[in-house]
Every structure is written in structure tokens, then in C-alpha cells.
Amino acid sequence: MQMNKLIVVYGTKPQEMVRPALDRLRVKESLSPTARIGIKPNLVVEKPSSSGATTSPELVEAIIVYLQEVGCRDISILESSAIGHSTQRAFKACGYEALAARYGVKLLDLKHDEVQTVRARELDVRVAAKALGFDYFINVPVLKAHCQTQVTCALKNLKGCLPDDEKRRFHRLGLHRPIALLNMVVRSSLVVVDAFCGDLTFEEGGNPVQMNRIFVTYDPVLADAYAAELLGYEPRSIAYIRLAEELGVGSADLTRAEIIELNVGERHLASPPVSPLALELGRWVEERAACSICYGNLLHALARLKENGSLAALPGKIKIGQGFRGEVGSGVGVGSCTAGLKHNLPGCPPRTREVALFLESLTRIRSEKRSKT
Numbered sequence: 001m002q003m004n005k006l007i008v009v010y011g012t013k014p015q016e017m018v019r020p021a022l023d024r025l026r027v028k029e030s031l032s033p034t035a036r037i038g039i040k041p042n043l044v045v046e047k048p049s050s051s052g053a054t055t056s057p058e059l060v061e062a063i064i065v066y067l068q069e070v071g072c073r074d075i076s077i078l079e080s081s082a083i084g085h086s087t088q089r090a091f092k093a094c095g096y097e098a099l100a101a102r103y104g105v106k107l108l109d110l111k112h113d114e115v116q117t118v119r120a121r122e123l124d125v126r127v128a129a130k131a132l133g134f135d136y137f138i139n140v141p142v143l144k145a146h147c148q149t150q151v152t153c154a155l156k157n158l159k160g161c162l163p164d165d166e167k168r169r170f171h172r173l174g175l176h177r178p179i180a181l182l183n184m185v186v187r188s189s190l191v192v193v194d195a196f197c198g199d200l201t202f203e204e205g206g207n208p209v210q211m212n213r214i215f216v217t218y219d220p221v222l223a224d225a226y227a228a229e230l231l232g233y234e235p236r237s238i239a240y241i242r243l244a245e246e247l248g249v250g251s252a253d254l255t256r257a258e259i260i261e262l263n264v265g266e267r268h269l270a271s272p273p274v275s276p277l278a279l280e281l282g283r284w285v286e287e288r289a290a291c292s293i294c295y296g297n298l299l300h301a302l303a304r305l306k307e308n309g310s311l312a313a314l315p316g317k318i319k320i321g322q323g324f325r326g327e328v329g330s331g332v333g334v335g336s337c338t339a340g341l342k343h344n345l346p347g348c349p350p351r352t353r354e355v356a357l358f359l360e361s362l363t364r365i366r367s368e369k370r371s372k373t
């Protein structure tokens with residue numbers, strides 16, 4: 001099992017994306033037909049996956065099809081939705097009730113499950129007992145920004161294995177260390193990240209941005225490190241990622257990871273932004289036939305600039321897209337298509353973290369010029 005491998009598949013059709021990713025990781029070899037398998041999506045609220053808040057049921061369906069082809073029959077989907085939200089309603093609203101009926105898999109509402117206390121270093125963690133009873137645990141989070149922890153992906157998704165009072169206690173304890181410790185108690189066997197439609201700011205969705213990819217790995221820390229970078233953060237600046245690595249849950253070292261990208265040609269054109277924040281950020285962009293991946297990365301980078309207060313210091317609109325190919329002139333461009341512009345960040349597509357650093361450097365140059373005059 002290659003823990004340092006991470007497979008990224010671009011596209012919009014989970015049924016065509018899951019199999020090649022799992023085959024590359026040789027998942028079949030680690031599965032036994034008699035294994036009790038738990039699939040943990042993120043169904044934090046009763047909103048469809050198009051909101052950016054919850055895991056795509058089509059992605060989970062593709063995983064179930066793969067498992068059933070291997071002969072696995074004992075499959076459960078488990079969740080305890082956010083405090084104040086009903087898991088049962090989330091199962092229905094997010095399309096999981098119909099999915100479970102179609103494939104004969106169980107739906108487990110962990111909110112009202114028995115609780116088991118498990119020691120993780122200095123903390124007694126109270127976990128829903130059923131979450132501990134699987135031979136193979138597939139963590140299927142959504143890649144999202146988060147107002148408190150900056151990023152939410154695989155490590156934090158396991159908070160949905162806790163009863164509500166334990167979720168509250170995690171917040172009182174500062175979230176980061178308890179999340180890292182929880183991942184010592186509930187071990188992810190495999191992580192399949194839904195990055196079709198990530199959210200720019202909130203766990204509850206509302207600012208979805210097309211990202212059109214999934215990524216798959218055995219290591220939940222590596223998954224979150226990659227996710228953090230996609231959203232424009234230095235992975236170890238997110239405390240729970242750093243802590244989980246220190247606790248031996250996995251590795252956040254992307255330089256040592258073997259990252260394999262599949263379907264790189266699957267770059268659909270970006271759709272116009274729809275959410276209020278995406279619209280606001282989109283005013284800083286001049287877009288001509290940009291690929292959705294490139295455009296999504298730029299919006300996430302702009303969201304980071306907004307967070308640190310440097311958005312207003314941008315020198316003007318950022319140009320992006322294939323329509324700028326061959327154009328020469330002044331201005332700022334992101335991506336290889338805008339290589340002819342005076343200020344350009346190459347890459348096809350450039351990564352969010354690189355875009356954020358590039359734009360921040362432009363805002364610094366502009367502030368320095370202003371202070372001299």
C-alpha cells in the first residue's frame with residue numbers, strides 16, 4: 001500500500017473517474033468481499049451537493065458500484081449531521097435515501113447511536129459506537145474552506161462520527177487538537193475527496209465554485225495537505241493538519257508525495273459565478289474562455305486575499321483564459337494563456353497557493369510604490 005500516492009482525476013462524471021483512481025491505488029487488493037465497509041460522506045446539512053456543502057451522491061454511488069463489483073456486500077453509509085440538523089433529513093435531501101435503496105446499502109444515523117469512549121493520548125473521545133465497527137472505512141469528504149479551521153476535508157469530516165454533545169466539547173477544546181486525536185481513534189482506510197464543487201468560505205455551503213476533480217489517497221493527512229494547497233494555504237499553517245502529522249496519522253509533506261494526475265485534458269469551460277461572494281470576487285477577474293479549474297483556483301486565491309485584507313490593493317482586473325492566448329500588453333494575467341502580458345503567472349493551471357502568492361506580491365509592490373510617493 002503506497003501511502004504517499006495521491007491520484008487526482010479531473011472531470012465531472014464520477015462513474016468514469018472513480019475506477020481509474022482506485023485501480024491506480026490497487027484498492028481491490030486491500031478489499032475482502034466479507035469486509036464490513038463504512039462510507040462516511042459529509043452531509044453536514046440538508047442541502048444538495050450543488051450547494052458546495054455536501055458530498056455528491058453520484059460519487060458515493062460510483063464507489064459502491066466498484067465495491068459491489070469486487071463482491072463486497074456489507075456496505076453502510078454513516079453520518080451524524082451538524083448540531084441542530086437532522087441526519088435523516090440530510091440523507092433524504094442529499095439523495096442518499098434513494099441511493100441506499102437502489103444498491104441495498106445501509107444508512108446509519110450516528111446521532112442517536114450508542115457512544116463508546118476511546119482514549120487518544122490525553123483525551124477521552126466519545127465516538128458513535130457503530131463508527132468503530134468497520135473493517136474498511138472510506139472517508140468521502142467535500143473540499144471546502146471553513147470559517148474557523150480555514151480548510152475542512154478528510155480529517156475534519158470524522159467529526160460526523162461524534163454525538164452532538166461531543167461535537168460541542170470539541171469546539172470548547174479549540175477543535176484542532178481534538179480533530180487530530182479523533183483521527184487516531186477512527187482510522188480512514190481510504191480517502192476519496194469530492195472536489196467537484198468546493199465552497200469558498202463556509203462549511204454550510206453558499207459560495208460554491210466549480211473545481212471539477214476528485215482526489216484519492218490512503219493517507220488522510222496527505223489528502224488534507226493537498227486540499228489546503230488547492231485552497232491557497234500552506235498545509236502546515238492549518239493546525240490540525242500539522243498536529244495530525246505530529247501524531248503519526250500521516251504525512252503533510254507534498255514534496256515527497258507521488259501525485260498522479262489523470263484526465264488532464266478534461267477542462268470544462270468555467271460557468272459564470274453564482275454565489276454572492278463568487279460574484280464579488282469575479283469583479284476582479286477579466287475572463288475569456290477560462291477552464292473551470294483555472295478559474296476556480298483564481299477565485300479561491302482571491303478569497304484568501306480578501307481574508308487577509310489585500311484584495312483592494314490589487315492593481316486591477318486579473319486576466320485569465322484561453323481567449324488571451326497571443327495577446328501582448330500590460331496588465332496582470334494568471335495561467336500560461338496570458339503569457340504575453342507584462343505580469344504573468346505561468347502554469348496550466350497554476351495552483352491556488354501560487355496564484356495567491358503571486359497576487360500578494362503584486363499588492364505589496366503597489367503598496368511600496370504608494371508609500372514612496
Ligand code: SF4
Pocket residue numbers: 267289290291293294320321322334335336337338347348349350
Ligand atoms: S492556463 Fe491552462 S488551465 Fe488556464 S485557462 Fe489556459 S488552458 Fe485553461
